[in-house]
Amino acid sequence: MHNSRTQAGLPSMSTLAIPRRSLRYPITFLLLVLLAMGHVQLGSTLSLSQQWAALVGPASDDFSILQFQDAALPRVVMALLVGAGLGLSGSILQQLTQNRLVSPMTIGSASGAWLGLVCATLLAPTFAAHHGEWAALLGAMGAVGLVLLIAGRAGIAGLPIVLAGMAMNLLLGALASGLVMLNDQYARNLFLWGAGDLAQMDWHWVTWLLPKLAIGLAVLAFASRPLTLLRLGSEGAQARGMSLWPVMLGLFVASLWLTSISITAVGLIGFIGLLTPNLARLLGARSAFDELLYSTLLGALLLLGTDALAVLASRWTINLVPSGAAAALIGAPALLWLSRRQLSGEDQRGLVLPGHADRRITRWGWALIISCVVCITWLTLCLAPGASGWKLEWPSALIWSFRWPRTLTAASAGIGLAIAGVILQRLLRNPLASPDILGLSAGATLALLIGAFLTGGAIQSASAPLAAFMGSMLVLVILLLFGRRHQYAPGMLALVGISLMALLDAALQFALAKGTADSFAIMGWLAGSTYRVSAQQAVWLCLGVLILGSISLFFHRGLTLASIGDGIALGRGLPLTRLRIVLLLLVSLLCALVTSVMGPVAFLGLLAPHIAAILGARKVLPQLLLAATLGSVLMLTADWIGRVIIYPLQMPVGVVASILCGTYFIILLVRQRCA
Structure with missing residues (x-):
């Protein structure tokens, strides 16, 4: 040539x-x-001529010249x-x-x-x-x-x-x-x-x-x-x-x-x-x-x-x-x-995080886990520090009116995020899939922030769930468009999540740059707070998560076939495209409900399904139930730790959950490297 x-x-x-x-x-x-x-x-x-004169000429007290010399x-x-x-x-x-x-x-x-x-x-x-x-x-x-x-x-x-x-x-x-x-x-x-x-x-x-x-x-x-x-x-x-x-x-x-x-x-x-x-x-x-x-x-x-x-x-x-x-x-x-x-060819392959394929959860295991849920709930409501030290007693009517909405909110949010994580990991056959890592929570949060900026209203308004749902759906569309080329590879989807979280951070910094009381309110909500949730919001969140979670249980067979492979699912007569659309809509609704009430929570949707699988819930139905239970336990524990660790101040539950679950995610990556 x-x-x-x-x-x-x-x-x-x-x-x-x-x-x-x-x-x-x-x-x-x-x-x-x-x-x-x-x-x-x-x-x-x-x-331009005045700027040149300001550069070469004598010092001046004129404001325009000072602005040019000391600011521009x-x-x-x-x-x-x-x-x-x-x-x-x-x-x-x-x-x-x-x-x-x-x-x-x-x-x-x-x-x-x-x-x-x-x-x-x-x-x-x-x-x-x-x-x-x-x-x-x-x-x-x-x-x-x-x-x-x-x-x-x-x-x-x-x-x-x-x-x-x-x-x-x-x-x-x-x-x-x-x-x-x-x-x-x-x-x-x-x-x-x-x-x-x-x-x-x-x-x-x-x-x-x-x-x-x-x-x-x-x-x-x-x-x-x-x-x-x-x-x-x-x-x-x-x-x-x-x-x-x-x-x-x-x-x-x-x-x-x-x-x-x-x-x-x-x-x-x-x-x-x-x-x-x-x-x-x-x-x-x-x-x-x-x-x-x-x-x-x-x-x-x-x-x-x-x-x-x-x-x-x-x-x-x-x-x-x-x-x-x-x-x-x-x-x-x-x-x-x-x-x-x-992304290299190696990065486009699925990641296999460690687990125990031969372990199965028993009835005694279920009994122990349910007992833990009851104990954690009881401790969350009854054990707290006070002016005279720690107290273990049933709360008074006033304290009860404050504690039960946040306890119900934390448990419901944990259940919803855990179910969403199981569905995403099974549906995409991706062990890194979760609402936060894939950017679904970021999309919902970004939609809520934009809505608040445009309307001048509060983030937790009556239209917040709808705005959050639209944000999550937009992210899902982006994920499906970008992920198809790489067969929804873990690396591709994780990087999409990083990009969307960066966009969220840009909107967040725009809101926080003023440093006013509104900035702290926004930051508190973004940290995943339960102490601002009203009793009505807690009840509606609980009902919504229970309804959507119950619906997800009816799709356990289809989710099992979809997690094995498209060929097997289609060979058994499963309408795979319709199933994916319905389940992704379900995930978006769960993320929208949780995010609109208490803000985004990182890593919990990844953590709960993995722990459920490690404990022996290898099939879809047991994993959904066990992950939901573990999600509620994790969120209740994080909420209680945030309430008592720096008493009389409080740490938002989202911050505590991010630290606990993020540490576990890092441990997972280390174990995969050593495996």
């Missing part, structure tokens, strides 16, 4: 590629300059610096792991840094104000270290590290949310910080960040050779004289440092580190140095563009639009696109 093109007088493919590669950098620089000029125009009322310009510079740092950090991580879905967000370093900053702000505010980057770095290193231990050496380049990072994000996010809610009088300033905002009032943070980014220059200067050798594999790199682990550890620390100082300066901004290396490769970056450098430039360009969109959106609305929310709105669809292209 090359000879024929040369003989015909046409340039070769390599010759054609050279101009494109040589023009890539000038075009990017030009776009960067034009976008920076446009961004400055958005943040200033001065004309520092914001543009901060966007360039942070975007460049996050882009470089993402490129280092992806080249180290050879995994295009790895970024500071997807492996837990961002959430770890955020938790470290929250803890430092609450425990040592003076230290956090002057040296917060070290707290962020410590949190990021701890989170990434746990993720790497969970994924193992073989899982770094595939799906396990992304799943472990997702679990770590939810777990550490629940801990950070709980700390912020418990210390609301000290944590109001953390809302805007957590939303990721680039607004500046002077040049303080720019001068603080600029010297700390110097490590990026060292990475660009010295990291290209070891990263090039790593493309040959660890054995190939060691054979050529590279000290593998010291180099990898040093580059990991450098990447985490870039992420930590960026979070310290402007808060959480996701997806930049994920998108820029992929865009760099898509636009022709091939060598390690080329990818590092071009990812740095694209990170600056991408964050500057998303911040310009945030500034424009803030003009159109009465509220501030955080830059982190704008980045998530762009990055979440991009993650969906990347996940469709980058």
